[in-house]
Every structure is written in structure tokens, then in C-alpha cells.
Amino acid sequence: MRPSTNEKIAPEKQKPVHGLLLQQALLLLVSCLLIAGFFQLPGNKAWFNDRVVAYWTDFTKQKNNLDPEQRKRERWGNDYLFSKQIAQSFARKKSGEKALVLLPPTDYFKERNIDYNVPEPAVFYYYTGLKTVWINSKDALRAGWMVRAVEGSLLIDSVRSRKDLADSIRAFTKYKLPL
Numbered sequence: 367m368r369p370s371t372n373e374k375i376a377p378e379k380q381k382p383v384h385g386l387l388l389q390q391a392l393l394l395l396v397s398c399l400l401i402a403g404f405f406q407l408p409g410n411k412a413w414f415n416d417r418v419v420a421y422w423t424d425f426t427k428q429k430n431n432l433d434p435e436q437r438k439r440e441r442w443g444n445d446y447l448f449s450k451q452i453a454q455s456f457a458r459k460k461s462g463e464k465a466l467v468l469l470p471p472t473d474y475f476k477e478r479n480i481d482y483n484v485p486e487p488a489v490f491y492y493y494t495g496l497k498t499v500w501i502n503s504k505d506a507l508r509a510g511w512m513v514r515a516v517e518g519s520l521l522i523d524s525v526r527s528r529k530d531l532a533d534s535i536r537a538f539t540k541y542k543l544p545l
Contacts, residue, residue, distance in 0.1 A: 438493075446493055448482045448520060452513060453494030455522050467498045467522070468509035468531070473541040478515040483544075501538045507531060 405414050428437055438446050456465050469490070475482040484490075487498045499505045512534060514521045525531045 442493075444481050445483050445485055448480075449485060449490050449493045452520065452522060453496040456496060456511075465496060465511055466505065466509045467496060468506055468512040468525075468535070469498050469500060470513065470515075470538045471501065471541040471543050474538060475515055477541075479518060480515050480520070482520075486544075500543060501535050502543055506535055 405411055428440075431437065452467065456467075469484050469487075472482065472484045475484065484500075485493065487500060487503070490496065490498045499509055507528060509531060510525055512523050512525060512531070514523055
């Protein structure tokens with residue numbers, strides 16, 4: 367049945383607008399207090415400081431510095447710097463595309479007071495585009511170049527003979543590989 371146009375429909379009772387806003391403000395305040403309390407718990411506070419605050423600190427520092435190379439240097443430090451220096455020496459010689467470089471373990475460099483955590487070959491390639499191998503690789507004997515530490519700096523040597531390369535690999539095996 368259809369209501370006639372003469373009938374009046376009673377309007378629903380509505381809450382006053384200011385009461386609704388007051389309720390919403392109260393709910394907002396309570397939820398903010400609960401969230402703040404949640405992050406005051408020791409485990410959550412440590413997570414918040416380690417993840418959120420640390421990220422924000424890095425972001426505010428890096429947003430003014432958009433050069434990718436500089437950001438990589440700051441993020442990865444000596445590992446990135448030494449890797450790039452090794453690759454740049456091959457770029458100057460224009461032999462980087464074909465080069466396969468043998469990298470000694472990190473402990474070898476640490477023993478010689480060089481702060482270089484040798485990245486694994488895939489990471490080294492990501493940093494530089496240069497192919498490298500570790501001493502435990504099946505391709506280690508195919509390396510045409512090797513990196514050595516001499517008087518506190520890195521030296522890149524060409525491999526003169528497979529016997530010399532095998533002797534060097536054998537000498538490097540006394541050092542522990544990171545993986």
C-alpha cells in the first residue's frame with residue numbers, strides 16, 4: 367500500500383551535530399592514547415625506534431642527497447668503495463667485460479688491516495658489473511685476475527700461470543669464507 371501524499375511521515379530523531387562531533391573527537395583521543403600506549407611497551411618501543419625512527423632519520427638525510435652513488439657509498443661503506451675501485455681499474459684498462467677476478471676471503475684482508483668485507487660474487491656484480499669468484503668456486507681456476515693486499519692497499523694482479531693461481535688459491539684456503 368502506498369502512503370497518500372496527505373500523510374506525514376514522522377522524521378527520525380537525529381542526534382545534534384555537536385554531540386556527534388564530540389563523540390568522534392573522544393573516540394579519536396582514546397584511539398591515539400591506545401596507540402601511544404602500545405608503543406610504550408618495551409618490545410614495541412625498541413621495534414619502533416629501530417625501524418620507524420631509524421628509517422625516518424635516514425630518509426631525512428637522504429632526501430636532500432639524491433645522487434645514487436653517494437647514497438650507496440654511505441649505505442654500504444668500504445665494501446662498496448673497494449669494490450668500485452677494483453672495477454674502475456678494469457674500466458680504465460677497458461677489460462672489465464671479459465675479466466674474471468679471484469677475490470680472497472674477508473679474513474685475508476682483515477689480517478692485513480684492511481677493512482673490506484668481501485661481498486659475495488653476485489653482490490659484487492650488482493655493485494660493479496664485474497664478474498668475480500671466490501676461492502671455493504669451480505670457476506676459480508679460470509680467473510684471469512686476482513686481488514691481493516700489499517702494504518695496506520689493494521693490488522690487482524693478472525694471473526701469470528695456472529700454477530701460480532692454484533698456489534694462491536691454496537694459500538687463501540687457510541682463511542674462512544663468510545658463507
